Amino acid sequence: MNTWPKDELRQIAxxxxxxxxxxxxNGRTYGTLTWIWSVVVDGELYVRGYNGQQSRWYQAAIRQKAGRITAAGMTKEVSFEPVEGAINDQIDEGYRRKYATSRYLAPMIGERARAATVKITPKD
Structure with missing residues (x-):
């Protein structure tokens, strides 16, 4: 499995x-770009669906397991995988640090969004 170059991951974070x-x-055409929050935990990039597993992008990411992201002036081909377990506590903390002043923080660390946590890994 590929890992993020440290400099790129720092810029995204x-x-x-x-x-x-x-x-x-069809596995070839990209869906519509959707803006979402992201956090880095232990050298890995994570995102969550605000609307939980009902989020369209989440459903497509889990089905197709691939796509692209744009962030920090970069466009990257990536893989997606669902995340469960204790790492979600660390991801919650990452959201608390990065988005502490947002009124949307509570839903993003709630059960609905936690159930739609995705790890993003670069393909190249």
């Missing part, structure tokens, strides 16, 4: 502009 586009059903 410091930005607030991650847009995600999983492949559509």
């Amino acid at each position: 410091e930005s607030d502009d991650l847009h995600i586009a999983p492949f559509r059903e």
